[in-house]
Amino acid sequence: MKLLGKINFKFIFSLLFLICFSLLLLVQGPCRISYTPPLSLVIPSDLLIEDSWYGIYFQGSYVGYSHFFMRTKTLKEGGGYFMRNVTNVTLPVLGTVQKLALEVSLSLLSNYRLEEAHFKIRSHRYFLRGDLKKERGNLYKLSINTPSQNFQKKILLKNEIVASLIVPVTLNY
Known part of the structure; x- marks a missing residue:
């Protein structure tokens, strides 16, 4: 028993x-x-993920174009993603026709955290350039340049900047 x-x-x-x-x-x-590996580890390095060209029309007339591309960065570049949108338009502004060039680029780490960002807008008589670079941890350096002034500031954030997966969609238009 x-x-x-x-x-x-x-x-x-x-x-x-x-x-x-x-x-x-x-x-x-x-x-x-x-552990879920970042998508950039699965995608071959230097792969062009997207390359799109768009015509821009204003009141039914062609005024310029927009080009967006996104690729993975090589391991030498640190992995992650690189995105850029270049837009060139010719628009009537205050009675005159002005050529405007706009460029936005982002460099993301493999975990979608922002490594650096660049913004430029140029016309015949004016330009504005902005840069945001990660220095270390949550410390970023912001630089803004215009014809009249150069501005730099270090910004300490509570958290790192994480790019949403919707960033390619917002840069694409």
Whole structure:
């Protein structure tokens, strides 16, 4: 009788252990440690992800173009993504026709954190250039250049800047 009790106890204990262990495998959240590699590790380096050209029309007339491209950066570049949008338009402004060139580029790390960003707008008589570069941790350096002034400031943020996956869509238009 004692032997049967020991076998039942071992069987029940083993069954409970197996059930608990199986439930641990199904747990999602802080109890489970997992690693999801960044998408840029799966995509071959220097792969052109998108290359789009668009015509720009104003009141039914062609006024310029926009070019967007996105590629993965090589391991020598540190991995991650590079995106750029270049837009050139000729628009009537205050009674005269002006050529405007706009360029926006982003360099992201493989975890979509911002490494650096550049913004330029140029016309015949004016330009504005802005740069935002990550120095270390949550410290960024902002530089703005215009014909009349150069401005630099270091900014300490609470968190790093993480680019949304919608960034390519917003730069694309």
